Amino acid sequence: MRSSSRARATFAAVVVIPLAATVVTAARAASVLDFDVWMRAIDKHSVDVQKNIAANRTDAAVADAQELARLYGLMEAYFVDDGHAPDAVTMSQSGKALAAAIPTALAARDVDGAAKSALDLAHACNDCHDNHKPFQ
Ligand code: HEC
Incomplete structure (x- = not known):
């Protein structure tokens, strides 16, 4: 259990946060x-x-x-x-x-x-x- 919540936290840090940053970047001009x-x-x-x-x-x-x-x-x-x-x-x-x-x-x-x-x-x-x- 503990390792899976750690895995979720890692997933959020590695995947979700950069994705959110990408969306923000894409909304602006280059x-x-x-x-x-x-x-x-x-x-x-x-x-x-x-x-x-x-x-x-x-x-x-x-x-x-x-x-x-x-x-x-x-x-x-x-x-x-x-x-x-x-x-x-x-x-x-x-x-x-x-x-x-x-x-x-x-x-x-x-x-x-x-x-x-x-x-x-x-x-x-x-x-x-x-x-x-x-x-x-
Ligand atoms: C039409 C303009 C232009 C051309 C053509 C160009 N560059 Fe650049 N390049 C730039 C500018 C402007 C920067 C500076 C970006 C900055 O200050 O953040 C840069 C920066 C770089 C950097 C540093 C990136 C970094 O991480 O700081 C590298 C490496 C580079 N160019 C490689 C190349 C190579 C190899 C080619 C040719 C195959 C090339 N560039 C052609 C405009 C150009």
Whole structure:
């Protein structure tokens, strides 16, 4: 009995409280706080997509690229709403286009083209960071 009430308390702490926090966050527009989550995911997938392309793991590479395109789309929407950084909107759009080009290239068996898009995307991170990281 005691262990099950402890389990319930743990469940509340681990599952219910973060869920409540997520609902509150979702009700607002994207905030600066979302950036850390997006950026860590962008960081991971931009490395993984290059590895997966090089290893001919096409399905995994396509999944990474689709997630990158989604995340760059969220970032684009953030900077559009923000209205103060048109260059960051443009950089988000070009990153999204590079990510979207990867599945297209892989579908055409253009592995070199896919690898080049992934590398160009990874090389463009600092263009945005130089101007916008950290948020002022
Ligand atoms: C269009 C703009 C833009 C692009 C492109 C961009 N970033 Fe960022 N990134 C930011 C901003 C803005 C921050 C600072 C967020 C903050 O201060 O909370 C940031 C922060 C980060 C951080 C730190 C996150 C943390 O936990 O504090 C990492 C890691 C990162 N970016 C990785 C990347 C990588 C890797 C790429 C390219 C594959 C990339 N970013 C592309 C705007 C961008």
